[in-house]
Amino acid sequence: MFDNEKILITTSENWGDSLPSCKSDEKKQLDYPIQHFPVVMREAIKCISEYVQCPISMAAQCVIGAISHIAQRNVNAPHPYVKDGEPCSLFLLSEGQSGSRKSSAKTIADHSIKEYERLQYDRYRRNDRQWQKKFLGNEKKEHKSCLAETKEPKDPSSVFSDITIESLLGLYIDGFVTNVSISSDEAAQFFAGHTMKSETRNQALATFTKLFDDGYVERTRSKSNLNGSGRAYDVRLTFNLQGQREVLIKALQDPVLRGQGFLARFILTVPENLAGQRFQDKEHQSKDINTDSRMIIYWERCSDLLNDSSDHQRYVIPLDEEAKKVDLAFYNEIESLQAKGKCYEYLQAFASRASQLARRLATVFTYFQGEAFINKQILLAACDVIRFSLNEWLRYTEIELDKESDAEKLIKNLIRKCKQKNTNLILKNLGLKGAPLHLRKIKDFDVCLNELIELKYIRLKIINNTTYLELNPALLK
Structure with missing residues (x-):
């Protein structure tokens, strides 16, 4: 227990040197960095945000998700050790409350994909009816030769809002799909669905991470299982x-x-809820997004890429010489921030993938723009998005970092209480009562308190023989 008579109690306003990095300090929300995106993408994002009245970050994630689905069919991202590169597929996750306009933003961004899927499905249905007529019109003994002459048409659907891992594996292994998106504005369909609740969840997560990393899946089943064993190479998932x-x-x-690295592969945004700010006037209501040139150009570009033949082998979009320098600098920047005492010390699973995600995102940008090489500006734009995502993971304060120290947990609690009361002064006893459960014994509490005093995060203050905890004002800015 602290002996207050042995601690220097001062009324000085000078806290001395600036605070060391505090991992538990609440991170400020950043603006989604679209300023250096390819022009067509950037203007489409602004257009969606303007018409739908949703946050820029939400519109941006929708557009990136759509283009990732398109790009993964034809190109690979550069990999420092693999000549043929790696999948450019992206995993994207956006938080949005009911009524945040996430469905509307997604519908607009995916317009060309939905049109393409609909046309492909209509063609499949016509071909399937013709095949069924021909197949069923033959005698049983002629079925084999009929099958050899004309293969049964395959359902070309590649975008799913709700699909189990077993069904997805079956589609890959049976050759029905090569490039898939699991795309939904109701994430509960995935996170609370059968795949994530079942006893095979760990295996499913391993499959998803393998798909992300290598574009490869396999399954071993008994021969009696109609949807049985097999492997599928060069498949993709967004x-x-x-x-x-x-x-x-x-x-x-x-x-x-988190432990299997599944979430660490996601680019995250947690945008501000704009409810209560989305006012409209006659001018806004008179506008039509379907005639806005920004969206028309974006939709046409998506359609052109979708209709480009996907039969050829994927090719790698390499970094040019200037982009290689950016890639190296970004890697070293994020690596240094994973050191002890730095902001990503306890976010290493996420931060260690930063360079990989930036190269993938830059590949998607470059493919959409029609360039042969990833240039410096595009990679810088991708790096900005990954920095933004890492900040979002840090800012999501409800997630308890497994290796947070007791002192970090305590200061987070004290900061929250002081902000609620709009003061930097709090009774020591009140701080004790609100501490994490395992710190509510005075002996353990004072050990952490001593550490925070040494860091100049707090100091003790005696007022009328009552002990208060005074927080460094810098913590509350």
């Missing part, structure tokens, strides 16, 4: 999920989802 906090917080706190 995740574009949006959901409410009540759903996402359970998933983001799940130690299995």
Whole structure:
């Protein structure tokens, strides 16, 4: 227990040197960095945000998700050790409350994909009816030769809002799909669905991470299983999920989802809720997004890429010489921030993938723009997005970092209490009562308190023989 007579109690306003990095300090929300995006993408994002009245970050994630789905068919991202590169597929996760306009933003961003899927499905249905007529019109003995002459048409659908891992594996292994998106504005369909609740969840997560990393899946089943064993190479998966906090917080706190590195592969945004600010006037209501040139150009570009033949082998979009320098600098920047005492010390699973995600995102940008090389400006734009995402993971304070020290947990509690009371002064006894459960014994509490005093995060103050904790004002800015 502290002996207050042995501690220097001062009324001086000078706290001395600036605070060391505090990992538990609440991170400020950053603006989603679209300023250096390819022009067509950037203008489409602004257009969606303007018409739908949703946050820029929400519109941006929708557009990136759509283009990732398109790009993964034809190109690979550069990899420092693999000549043929790696999948450019992206995993995206956006939080949005009910009524945040996430569905509307996603519908607009995916317009060309939905039109393409509809046309492909209509063609499949016509071909399937013709095949069925021909197949069923033959005698049983002629079925084999009929099958050899004309193969049964395959359902070309590649975007799913709700699909189990077993069904997805079956589609890959049977050759029905090569490039898939799991895309939904109701993330509960995925996180609370059968795949994530079943006894095979760990295996499913391993499959998803393998798909992300290598574009490879395998399954071993008994021969009696009609949807049996097999492997599929060079397959792709994009995740574009949006959901409410009540759903996402359970998933983001799940130690299995985080421990297996599944969540670490996601680019995250947690935008501000704009409800109460989305006023309209006659001018706004008279506008038509379907005639806005910004969206028309974006939709046409998506359609052109979708209609480009996907039969050829994927090719790698390499970094040019200037981009290589940016890639190296970004890697070293994020690596240095994972050191002890730095902001990503306890976010290493996420931060260690920063360079990989930036190269993938830059590949998607470059493919959409029609360039042969990833240039410096595009990679810088991608790096900005990944920095933004890492800040979002840090800012999502409801997620308890497994290795947070007791002192970090305590100062987080004290900061929250002081902000609620709009003061930097709090009774020591009140701080003790609100501390994490395992710190509510005075001996353990004072050990952490001593550490925070040494760091100049707090100091003791005696007023009328009552002990207060005074927080460094810098913590509350």
